[in-house]
Amino acid sequence: MPIHVLIVGAGAVGAFYGARLHQPLNKASKETLVSVVCRSNYNIVNKKGFEIESPVYGSSVWKPHRVFNSCTQAAASGIQFDYIVVTTKALPEVRDDSVDISPVVTGISAIVLIQNGFGIEWPYRDRYPQSPIISCVTLVSCTQTKPGLIVHSRWARIYMGPFYTKNNPTQQPPLALQTETTSNMTTLVDLFKQGGVDEAYMMDAIEIQLTRWHKLAINATFSPTSILGGGVGIASLLPDPTINEHARECMREVFEAGPKLFGRPFPSHLASIDSILENTKKNVGFKPSMLVDWEEKRPLELEVILGNPLNLAKLHGVEMPRIQTLYALLKSAYAQRKSAHSKL
Amino acid sequence: MPIHVLIVGAGAVGAFYGARLHQPLNKASKETLVSVVCRSNYNIVNKKGFEIESPVYGSSVWKPHRVFNSCTQAAASGIQFDYIVVTTKALPEVRDDSVDISPVVTGISAIVLIQNGFGIEWPYRDRYPQSPIISCVTLVSCTQTKPGLIVHSRWARIYMGPFYTKNNPTQQPPLALQTETTSNMTTLVDLFKQGGVDEAYMMDAIEIQLTRWHKLAINATFSPTSILGGGVGIASLLPDPTINEHARECMREVFEAGPKLFGRPFPSHLASIDSILENTKKNVGFKPSMLVDWEEKRPLELEVILGNPLNLAKLHGVEMPRIQTLYALLKSAYAQRKSAHSKL
Numbered sequence: 001m002p003i004h005v006l007i008v009g010a011g012a013v014g015a016f017y018g019a020r021l022h023q024p025l026n027k028a029s030k031e032t033l034v035s036v037v038c039r040s041n042y043n044i045v046n047k048k049g050f051e052i053e054s055p056v057y058g059s060s061v062w063k064p065h066r067v068f069n070s071c072t073q074a075a076a077s078g079i080q081f082d083y084i085v086v087t088t089k090a091l092p093e094v095r096d097d098s099v100d101i102s103p104v105v106t107g108i109s110a111i112v113l114i115q116n117g118f119g120i121e122w123p124y125r126d127r128y129p130q131s132p133i134i135s136c137v138t139l140v141s142c143t144q145t146k147p148g149l150i151v152h153s154r155w156a157r158i159y160m161g162p163f164y165t166k167n168n169p170t171q172q173p174p175l176a177l178q179t180e181t182t183s184n185m186t187t188l189v190d191l192f193k194q195g196g197v198d199e200a201y202m203m204d205a206i207e208i209q210l211t212r213w214h215k216l217a218i219n220a221t222f223s224p225t226s227i228l229g230g231g232v233g234i235a236s237l238l239p240d241p242t243i244n245e246h247a248r249e250c251m252r253e254v255f256e257a258g259p260k261l262f263g264r265p266f267p268s269h270l271a272s273i274d275s276i277l278e279n280t281k282k283n284v285g286f287k288p289s290m291l292v293d294w295e296e297k298r299p300l301e302l303e304v305i306l307g308n309p310l311n312l313a314k315l316h317g318v319e320m321p322r323i324q325t326l327y328a329l330l331k332s333a334y335a336q337r338k339s340a341h342s343k344l
Numbered sequence: 345m346p347i348h349v350l351i352v353g354a355g356a357v358g359a360f361y362g363a364r365l366h367q368p369l370n371k372a373s374k375e376t377l378v379s380v381v382c383r384s385n386y387n388i389v390n391k392k393g394f395e396i397e398s399p400v401y402g403s404s405v406w407k408p409h410r411v412f413n414s415c416t417q418a419a420a421s422g423i424q425f426d427y428i429v430v431t432t433k434a435l436p437e438v439r440d441d442s443v444d445i446s447p448v449v450t451g452i453s454a455i456v457l458i459q460n461g462f463g464i465e466w467p468y469r470d471r472y473p474q475s476p477i478i479s480c481v482t483l484v485s486c487t488q489t490k491p492g493l494i495v496h497s498r499w500a501r502i503y504m505g506p507f508y509t510k511n512n513p514t515q516q517p518p519l520a521l522q523t524e525t526t527s528n529m530t531t532l533v534d535l536f537k538q539g540g541v542d543e544a545y546m547m548d549a550i551e552i553q554l555t556r557w558h559k560l561a562i563n564a565t566f567s568p569t570s571i572l573g574g575g576v577g578i579a580s581l582l583p584d585p586t587i588n589e590h591a592r593e594c595m596r597e598v599f600e601a602g603p604k605l606f607g608r609p610f611p612s613h614l615a616s617i618d619s620i621l622e623n624t625k626k627n628v629g630f631k632p633s634m635l636v637d638w639e640e641k642r643p644l645e646l647e648v649i650l651g652n653p654l655n656l657a658k659l660h661g662v663e664m665p666r667i668q669t670l671y672a673l674l675k676s677a678y679a680q681r682k683s684a685h686s687k688l
Contacts, residue, residue, distance in 0.1 A: 242668075245668065246669050328584075336576055
């Protein structure tokens with residue numbers, strides 16, 4: 001029996017990792033068949049597969065095992081999926097992807113979430129209390145430049161850890177769930193490595209949350225600042241000392257809150273505020289994806305980048321004043337833009 | 345000898361108070377002749393004077409004693425001005441009004457500043473170390489609806505106090521300057537009262553700064569929030585609990601900083617955060633003047649509303665994190681808009 005993987009929301013990140021995991025003729029170990037659920041790019045992918053260009057893995061066309069236009073269609077195929085990998089944008093205020101995947105979730109499915117933000121696991125944990133959930137933080141730079149064409153430029157690093165309990169990652173989960181999740185995760189890391197993703201790492205439940213939280217320092221600071229600060233990439237704003245002070249202090253709020261919420265310092269390999277600022281300054285021309293979403297008038301990942309972290313912090317009596325101000329302003333500007341838009 | 349007053353920058357506030365002070369045929373006390381320096385409205389005012397409509401003072405046409413198009417022209421008139429009343433918008437980053445008035449400043453001139461913001465007196469104190477400076481905070485709702493037409497709708501309250509020393513209002517000034525400033529101020533309050541402005545009050549040097557600072561809670565919070573929060577009046581934003589928390593906490597930062605900087609609590613008659621929020625919520629449709637300036641692509645009073653207060657606070661080791669974030673974002677958005685504009 002092959003291992004069946006379903007990528008739900010096969011945009012740039014989903015297609016990139018799907019292609020790495022797909023091993024249809026594997027003799028050394030178990031065959032892995034990756035199918036995809038596509039939305040806007042369904043027609044082209046169904047016809048031609050994905051073209052993937054990468055400086056690391058070369059250029060190739062990847063034909064997924066099956067291409068579906070919905071999870072309902074995927075369920076109708078009769079395939080039992082071992083891994084359901086969700087790589088959609090996390091927009092709990094717009095749609096609940098945990099509902100969308102319900103037709104394909106079976107007793108054998110592990111749910112793998114490769115998404116930005118914080119608290120993205122919460123609706124899945126509520127809806128599937130028995131299912132293993134693997135929470136992933138990835139560092140990968142790839143874009144779908146047109147439907148079906150994925151350009152990978154830098155990095156392919158993925159951290160994963162189990163997700164057991166909403167709001168309290170220190171709570172002990174049932175032993176069966178722990179065993180199953182760990183086994184799923186171990187296999188998944190192997191599959192990534194077989195696919196050439198050397199930098200696939202396992203973490204414990206707290207480390208992965210700390211890693212997610214750490215990434216918030218970047219996303220919760222730079223994305224809103226880029227939008228509210230006039231709609232430009234953060235690199236061109238940071239040389240201004242006023243913006244620099246603001247950005248540094250926003251990041252400090254996030255950095256100081258993390259260990260208070262999770263009872264442990266950040267994993268030592270994660271970047272410091274200084275090095276994040278230095279690297280970001282060099283990245284001239286780069287636009288945070290939230291700024292691109294803003295420009296394209298697409299929904300913003302407001303709740304998972306700002307709302308959920310603020311809620312959890314408040315629950316623990318930890319304040320992040322500047323981040324709260326960014327959330328309030330951006331939420332308001334976003335609502336105003338939507339209402340202005342709807343008048344058109 | 346009549347008392348000569350020159351209003352520099354006779355827009356709505358300048359024209360309104362100029363008309364109240366002007367008493368050309370006063371038999372009861374000293375005659376007061378008010379002249380004006382007009383900019384954009386010079387032609388119409390020179391020809392017809394100001395039309396002023398007010399529910400309190402009625403509708404009338406006010407012909408100033410003389411109408412000038414610049415301070416240089418005013419100086420050429422040979423009149424020695426006892427009071428030079430500056431009612432321009434305070435834009436130290438765009439222009440230095442303390443330079444503009446230099447032709448009319450003589451040894452007898454008291455400089456009266458009726459302007460919003462904080463630190464507006466600084467360039468005047470630097471340039472005219474010997475001159476009495478009277479710092480005024482006004483609560484008046486009036487607009488120039490077209491050139492030369494001033495509509496007064498509510499309030500005519502003015503607080504004034506001496507300004508002696510930049511950055512340290514607790515420092516003792518030279519006795520001669522104290523005496524002269526107090527005498528000028530006493531006369532000015534009498535002139536206002538003769539003109540029907542009953543609510544003209546004198547304060548000491550610290551009280552007036554505390555009053556200015558108190559007003560910042562409103563201006564430094566609501567104006568940037570209205571602009572960054574999507575370009576709408578604050579009243580329509582405040583019902584949202586996220587914006588409400590943000591606004592309340594911004595105001596709290598300003599409220600807590602004031603007494604630390606000036607060594608004294610706020611004068612007891614000044615409004616609380618709760619009552620400001622309640623009143624503001626009711627003011628549906630109202631747009632802060634900074635939002636109107638933003639919409640009209642005019643310069644913003646960024647430095648006197650945000651930059652100067654933050655500088656003084658930092659000098660005293662007091663942090664206002666949310667206000668600093670508002671400053672950074674708005675300054676950046678403003679710079680971006682200017683650079684986008686300049687490409688047109």
